[in-house]
Structure formats: C-alpha cells, structure tokens
Amino acid sequence: MKLDILVFGAHPDDAELGAGGTIAKEVSRGKKVGIIDLTRGELGTRGSAEIRDKEAANAAKILGVEVRENMEFADGFFVNDKWHQMEIIKMVRKYRPEVVICNAVDDRHIDHGKGSKLVSDACFLSGLVKIDTQLDGDDEWQQPWRPKRVYHFIQWKNLEPDFVMDVSGFIEKKTEAILAYGSQFYDPKSKEPETPISSKNFTDSVIYRARDLGRLVGVEHAEGFNVERYVAVDNLDDLI
Template sequence: MKLDILAFGAHPDDVELGCGGTIAKEISKGKIVGIIDLTRGELGTRGTPESRDAEATEAAKILGVAIRQNMEFADGFFVNDKYHQIELIKMIRKYRPEIVLCNAVTDRHIDHGKGSSLVSDACFLSGLLKIDTKTEDEDGWQEPWRPKHVYHYIQWKNLEPDVVVDISEFIQSKIQAVLAYKTQFYNPDSNGPETPISSKNFEESIAYRARDLGRLIGSEYGEGFTAERYIAVDSLFNLK
C-alpha cells in the first residue's frame, strides 16, 4: 500500500498530540495516511504496554488511518544507529510516503529528539540505491524511496513553527484521539501516580495551544511544524 503521509512517533500518543488534527484533515480530503510508533511506551509511569496498544488502536480508528504499526524499539533506550535506521528504511520503502511527519527536533522527553533524528536520517538513507533491504512479507529487493518532505511536529516545547496548518474543523477529532489514551491523561477517578501529562491543565492545553497557533494564522485552531528545507510555492498568492 502506498501512503500519501506517514507519521512517526517515538511513543503511542505522540502523533495524536503533535499532528492529529492535520492527519484528520488530510484524510477528509482523501489522502491515505499511516502511523508508525517506534516504541510501545513501556516505560510510561501510567498504564501498561498492553493498555497502550489498545488505546493506540482506538485512536487510529478515530482518526481513520489506513495502517498503524509498532516497531517495538526499546522505550527510552533506542538509538540512532544502523540497525534502527535499516528497520525504518524498510517501512519507508514499503509505504513510499510523499510526506513524513515526525517528532520535534528537540523536546523535554529524550526519545522525542532521538526519534526525530532517527526518522530524518532514515528518510535520507532510504533514497540510496546501494542500501539493500526487503521486508519479511515481501519478495525480492525494495526500490529506493525518499519522501519529498519531512516535517517535525511541535510537542512540549513551544518551538517556532515554519508551517502552521489550520485544523479548526478537526480540533474535536484531535482531542478525541488524544483522550483515547485513557491511562495517560487526566482522569479524576484514577489512583495512578501523577505525571506531567496527567493533569487537567495538560488536557486543557491540547486546545489552548492549538488555539494560540491558530491565532497566529488568523484561524481558530492550528498545528505547527518545523521544516527541514525551505518551503517552495509557485506564487506569493498561494500563501494565506
């Protein structure tokens, strides 16, 4: 299956928090989108890998993505090396996305920056002819493939975006997909330990941070991305 967009997240829920609205919007326009989680979030303070798996499946249904896979890399300890790069190259060549979305280039959680550089490097290497790969469910050699664009969504840190997508009509889809992770976020009935993302304030920040980005582009809600290269347009009138 060829995808238009392939979104990567170091942990299940990264993609929903960072670019869930953008994904929902593009799917509504007929684009085929997939998600690949690098880890099962097994070091998360709340929940279990099994509960996280179920929550990720539910969130994927809410967004309507075509595929969701988990690489089962080691949460907290995966690195940007040849083994991990090759595994991601296989996925990039398998799904041949035009656009890749991935973690913020720098962030509070160490896996986010590591995931960002790992995916970015894999996207470049995936285009090299002399790297031979094949996946278990495919016969023969995989053709090289390099995505046209790699964008990094904004996470905990308020990084300066290069691009802001208007998600005003899809903010509720984003929030619903995020809150599918019931073990991770605010729940007044939970007896689990508190974390930086389990507070009511963090839950409310999903909307108010999107509202602030929307304000910057003259819309109600937005999601921001940093780009790896200059944004090209045919005309200044293509810019809103």
C-alpha cells in the same frame, strides 16, 4: 500499499498530540495516511504496553488512518544506529510516502529528539540505491524511496514553528483521539501516579496552543511544524 503521508511517533499518542488535527484533515481530503510508533511506551509511569496497544488502535480508528504499526523499539533506550535506521528504511520503502511527519527536533523527553533524528536520517538513506532491504518473509528486494518532504511536529517545548497548518474544524477529532489514551491523560477517578501529561492543565494546553497558533494566523485552530528545507509556494495565493 502506497501512502501519501506517513507519521512517525516515538510513543503511542505522540502523533495524536503533535499532528492529530493535521492527520484528521488530510484524511478528510482523501489522503492515505499511516502512523508508525517506534516504541510501545512500556516505560510510561501510567498504564502498560498492552493497554497502550489497544488505545493506539482506537485512536487510529478515530483518525481514520489506513494503517498503524509499532516497531517495538526499546522505550527510552533505542538509538540512532545502523540497525534502527535499516528498520525505518524498510517502513519508508514499504509505504513510499510523499510526506513524512515525525517527532519534535528538540523536546523534554529524550526519545522525541532521538526519534526525530532517527527518522530524518533514515528518510535520506532510504533513497540510496546501494542500500538493500527486504521485508521479513518477502523474497523481493525493496526499491529505493525518499519522501519529498520531512516535517517535525511540536510537542512539549514551545518551539517556534516554520509553518502552521490550519486545522479549524478538526480540533474535536484530535481531542477525541488524544482522549482515547485514557491511561495517560487526565482522569479525576484514576488512582495512578501523576505525571507531567496527566493533569487537566496539560490536556487543556494542547487545545489552547492550537487556538493561539490559529489566532496568530487568523484561523480558529492550527498546528505548528518545523521543516528541513525552505518552504516554497507556487504563488502568493497559497498563503492564508
């Protein structure tokens, strides 16, 4: 299956938090979008890997993505080495996306920056013809594929975006997908330990960041992204 957009997140819920509005909007435009989680989030203070598997599946249905896979890398301990890069290359070549979106280039959680660089490096390597890969159980060698663009969503840290995506009208869908992770976010009835993302303030912050970015560009809500090369436009009317 060829996808238009492939979104990578170090943990289940990263894609929703960083780019949920963008995913929902692109799906509504007829784009084929997929999500790949690098880990099952098994080191998370709240919930469990099994619970998060179910939550991720529910969030994927809400967003309407074509496919969601989990690489089952070791939460907290995966590294940017040849083995991990080769596994990501297989996914890039499997789905042949035009655009890849992945974790923030710098963030509070160590997996976010690691995941960002791992995916970015693998996207480049995926285009090299002398790197041979096969999917498990497949006799055919995969063809090289390099996405045209790699973008990085913004997470905990308030990084300065290189561009913002107007997601007005899709913030409710983003919020619904985030709240599908009931084990992770604000629940006044929960008896689990508090974490930096379990407070109501954190959930609210996702919305007011989108509102503030939207305010700065004259729309209702927006999500911010960083780029790896200059953003180019065909004409000035492309800007909003």
